[in-house]
Amino acid sequence: MVVISIIIIAGSLGYSSVNAISNHGLEFSWPGKSFNFLSVMTDKTVKVCNPSDLPASFSKYSFTIFYDGKELGTYSTGHGGLSPHSSGVVFGKFDSKDDRIANLFFAFFDTENGGTDVTRINTDKIKVxxxxxxxxxxxxPHVVTHEYDGAEFVNMINKASNCEK
Incomplete structure (x- = not known):
């Protein structure tokens, strides 16, 4: 009986450790590689790729957008689980204290980044x-965080994942 208990505990600990390791390799991308800051207000899905040889699961993925140190809003998804070398889609939602301000800033960010307009927004102050x-x-709890500047995040979320190559 003790041996069975030890096996169950060791197996649970091993599986959880494997999940923590494989989560670091998960790749998130925007459908159609069409991310721009304004799209977080309307788009509802994010693609997830697990390129590792191990299964991976998570309870939540989110990204928070800041301008000049002030939070504009957060896009959050629900949970997901992926087999090795597979991809999937998770649904998400953008929340902001003031959608009007976020919408205005995102429109300015996108025109500045696209080179179609010169605004008074300093895109170097965008952080994600x-x-x-x-x-x-x-x-x-196990949490993995990364910080990006605005252009770096746009490039990361729009690039092809290893599941698409």
């Missing part, structure tokens, strides 16, 4: 923080 949340042993 991504957060991937999961658990170890279904109880202990």
């Amino acid at each position: 923080k991504t957060t991937l949340e999961s658990t170890i042993l279904w109880v202990v």
